[in-house]
Amino acid sequence: MSSIGTGYDLSVTTFSPDGRVFQIEYAAKAVDNSGTVVAIRCKDGVVMGVEKLIVSKMMLPGSNRRIHSVHRHAGMAIAGLAADGRQIVARAKGEATSYESTYGESIPVKELAERVASYVHLCTLYWWLRPFGCGVIVGGYDREGPQLYMIEPSGISYRYFGAAIGKGKQAAKTEIEKLKLSEMSCREGIIEVAKIIYKLHDEAKDKAFELELSWVCDESNLQHQKVPDELLEEAKNAATAALEEMDAD
Amino acid sequence: MEKFDLDAPHSTGTTIIGVTYNGGVVLGADSRTSNGVYVANRASDKITKLTDNVYLCRSGSAADTQIVSDYVRYFLHQHTIQLGQPATVKVAASLVRLLAYNNKDMLQAGLIVGGWDKYNGGKIYGVPLGGTIIEQPFAIGGSGSSYLYGFFDQAWKEGMTKDEAEQLVVKAVSLAIARDGASGGVVRTVIINEEGVTRNFYPGDRLPLWHEELEPQNSLLDTWGAAATGPEPMSM
Numbered sequence: 147m148s149s150i151g152t153g154y155d156l157s158v159t160t161f162s163p164d165g166r167v168f169q170i171e172y173a174a175k176a177v178d179n180s181g182t183v184v185a186i187r188c189k190d191g192v193v194m195g196v197e198k199l200i201v202s203k204m205m206l207p208g209s210n211r212r213i214h215s216v217h218r219h220a221g222m223a224i225a226g227l228a229a230d231g232r233q234i235v236a237r238a239k240g241e242a243t244s245y246e247s248t249y250g251e252s253i254p255v256k257e258l259a260e261r262v263a264s265y266v267h268l269c270t271l272y273w274w275l276r277p278f279g280c281g282v283i284v285g286g287y288d289r290e291g292p293q294l295y296m297i298e299p300s301g302i303s304y305r306y307f308g309a310a311i312g313k314g315k316q317a318a319k320t321e322i323e324k325l326k327l328s329e330m331s332c333r334e335g336i337i338e339v340a341k342i343i344y345k346l347h348d349e350a351k352d353k354a355f356e357l358e359l360s361w362v363c364d365e366s367n368l369q370h371q372k373v374p375d376e377l378l379e380e381a382k383n384a385a386t387a388a389l390e391e392m393d394a395d
Numbered sequence: 396m397e398k399f400d401l402d403a404p405h406s407t408g409t410t411i412i413g414v415t416y417n418g419g420v421v422l423g424a425d426s427r428t429s430n431g432v433y434v435a436n437r438a439s440d441k442i443t444k445l446t447d448n449v450y451l452c453r454s455g456s457a458a459d460t461q462i463v464s465d466y467v468r469y470f471l472h473q474h475t476i477q478l479g480q481p482a483t484v485k486v487a488a489s490l491v492r493l494l495a496y497n498n499k500d501m502l503q504a505g506l507i508v509g510g511w512d513k514y515n516g517g518k519i520y521g522v523p524l525g526g527t528i529i530e531q532p533f534a535i536g537g538s539g540s541s542y543l544y545g546f547f548d549q550a551w552k553e554g555m556t557k558d559e560a561e562q563l564v565v566k567a568v569s570l571a572i573a574r575d576g577a578s579g580g581v582v583r584t585v586i587i588n589e590e591g592v593t594r595n596f597y598p599g600d601r602l603p604l605w606h607e608e609l610e611p612q613n614s615l616l617d618t619w620g621a622a623a624t625g626p627e628p629m630s631m
Contacts, residue, residue, distance in 0.1 A: 248493065251486055254478065257477070257478065289514055
């Protein structure tokens with residue numbers, strides 16, 4: 147669906163004759179080139195997983211985290227330009243703490259997503275700013291239950307049962323649609339997310355990757371945290387096993 | 396001889412009370428606004444609405460508490476629109492506290508926030524002078540409350556019914572009125588629960604009498620027994 151926007155794509159404050167803002171669409175392309183992020187909302191929580199492509203063998207495993215905790219009860223997974231993502235996470239953390247200082251309660255996930263989306267959108271309104279080159283998935287658990295929101299570089303934010311951004315997002319979405327999320331627990335969800343990420347990782351194009359998994363659910367005491375190591379290992383093993391089974395066919 | 400400065404800042408001398416019960420809260424207050432020994436308003440309403448489900452009991456400076464409640468009502472209204480549902484009692488109390496704490500040098504306001512929300516049920520928060528916030532099963536405030544600490548220590552119990560709680564509040568306010576010169580008038584109560592809000596009114600002469608209090612009398616003539624003829628009307 148790409149087209150050249152010659153002449154109308156030099157500034158984010160210019161519309162094209164057919165009503166598009168090309169700079170925002172180009173920002174979305176930056177997101178599409180990054181490692182896949184997959185997130186699902188299970189019946190007792192939210193699971194988020196990232197296919198973190200490893201650029202160099204010298205990199206320490208566990209560094210360059212793509213999933214961040216924004217507050218006790220909510221986390222964010224980033225796809226796209228990592229540095230842009232850090233800005234968004236910093237802003238989200240600020241919003242969450244300032245809400246709690248003012249209102250005495252944890253920020254509702256919906257409110258957090260709306261504030262972050264507002265901020266991302268802000269940067270598409272002025273010529274002296276460029277849009278954020280990253281998409282963000284917000285997963286949290288508040289008194290309305292577990293919730294999942296996705297925010298695109300345009301500043302659009304929707305609530306989802308399952309969402310994916312990055313390279314393998316089309317394939318990931320097809321896989322997510324096969325799952326029965328309303329009956330799934332987070333423990334099962336972890337395995338499913340790992341399987342999806344392993345499945346859509348392209349061995350030919352990108353060599354190595356590290357799997358980052360996080361959850362916020364009843365089992366984690368409503369805290370957003372990295373999935374515990376044993377469960378992470380379990381998920382990785384199940385995913386590799388599933389791949390081998392497929393290959394064997 | 397005391398000079399009456401009728402333009403001096405008005406104080407709500409006051410007794411205010413907030414009590415939780417099994418299913419909601421009961422707020423109560425007297426109705427005297429005093430200015431030294433002059434009673435500026437003998438029927439004031441010290442229980443102010445912040446939202447449909449949260450009310451505020453005001454004591455201290457009348458002006459200060461009115462302004463604070465106006466601001467909090469405004470902020471809560473915006474918050475409700477943003478959130479898409481009624482605010483919780485805790486949020487209302489947090490906003491009251493922010494104003495009370497950040498302006499502590501200028502304000503003289505002892506406040507009790509009480510209400511009901513669907514997540515936490517009935518809740519009472521005290522925000523005394525200085526701007527602390529403390530969640531309590533019951534709270535008392537105002538000059539008349541000094542006389543009620545012992546009373547509540549003995550009479551308060553967990554899990555009262557709505558009627559028990561209201562009777563407790565009315566009794567307490569009337570006890571305080573009996574002893575505190577800056578409290579008086581009528582007793583107003585506001586009951587807030589899942590069903591909604593009920594306002595009640597107890598005129599001064601329908602309150603129980605305490606130790607050494609006399610029956611209210613309409614005229615000294617009743618005491619003197621001039622029942623038969625009565626005084627002659629003045630001729631103009």
